[in-house]
Amino acid sequence: MSWLQERRQFVKALLSNPTAIGAVAPSGPALAAAITASIPPDAGKVLELGCGTGVFTREMLRKGVDPARLVLVEQDEAMSSSLRTQFPQAAVLQVSAQELSRHSHPEMDGIGVAICGLPLRNMSGAHHHRLLTAVFDAMSAGGSMQLFTYGVRCPISAGVLEACGLSARRVGFVPLNLPPASVFSVARLV
Numbered sequence: 450m451s452w453l454q455e456r457r458q459f460v461k462a463l464l465s466n467p468t469a470i471g472a473v474a475p476s477g478p479a480l481a482a483a484i485t486a487s488i489p490p491d492a493g494k495v496l497e498l499g500c501g502t503g504v505f506t507r508e509m510l511r512k513g514v515d516p517a518r519l520v521l522v523e524q525d526e527a528m529s530s531s532l533r534t535q536f537p538q539a540a541v542l543q544v545s546a547q548e549l550s551r552h553s554h555p556e557m558d559g560i561g562v563a564i565c566g567l568p569l570r571n572m573s574g575a576h577h578h579r580l581l582t583a584v585f586d587a588m589s590a591g592g593s594m595q596l597f598t599y600g601v602r603c604p605i606s607a608g609v610l611e612a613c614g615l616s617a618r619r620v621g622f623v624p625l626n627l628p629p630a631s632v633f634s635v636a637r638l639v
């Protein structure tokens with residue numbers, strides 16, 4: 450997809466549902482590098498939530514992740530269709546992330562790592578709880594979820610994290626993104 454096509458697709462989605470997009474532009478290359486930094490090429494199954502135009506997905510492929518091991522979740526129809534074209538070997542689920550479960554979506558069972566591109570600041574604590582429960586229920590031991598947010602505060606409250614048996618720590622700050630963003634790693638409490 451060309452730079453212009455990507456921008457067009459993003460703006461169209463933004464105008465039709467600003468709250469669900471929650472950003473002014475696709476993430477830049479520095480954020481894509483930071484959020485995928487801890488994912489080795491042999492990561493196993495990788496779940497990506499809120500893929501948008503596929504910025505993080507392309508970065509994972511560039512790093513050598515097997516496209517057949519990707520499970521991509523995107524609720525927007527046009528973006529999902531474009532993801533299927535760009536990544537024909539990946540499993541693309543056009544579904545709301547809050548509706549995910551390992552029972553209704555067996556593709557996500559046994560994921561080793563997750564990347565979250567969802568606009569978490571626009572979601573409620575109840576949605577965060579449901580999402581984290583579904584993701585970590587399907588995640589193998591030692592797995593983690595990398596997420597980004599604009600600014601420096603974790604978008605998921607300490608109460609929700611504790612209720613899910615999880616903790617979050619900031620693992621990166623990317624000033625060269627529009628807007629500047631932090632990357633957090635969420636993992637099970639030991």
Ligand SMILES: C[S@@+](CC[C@H](N)C(=O)[O-])C[C@H]1O[C@@H](n2cnc3c(N)ncnc32)[C@H](O)[C@@H]1O
Binds near residue numbers: 502525
């Ligand atoms: C901020 S954009 C990020 C896109 C891409 N990851 C990036 O960084 O450029 C958020 C994406 O999440 C998708 N999204 C928002 N809410 C969602 C939900 N509940 N379930 C699945 N996808 C969702 C939007 O359609 C949009 O593509």
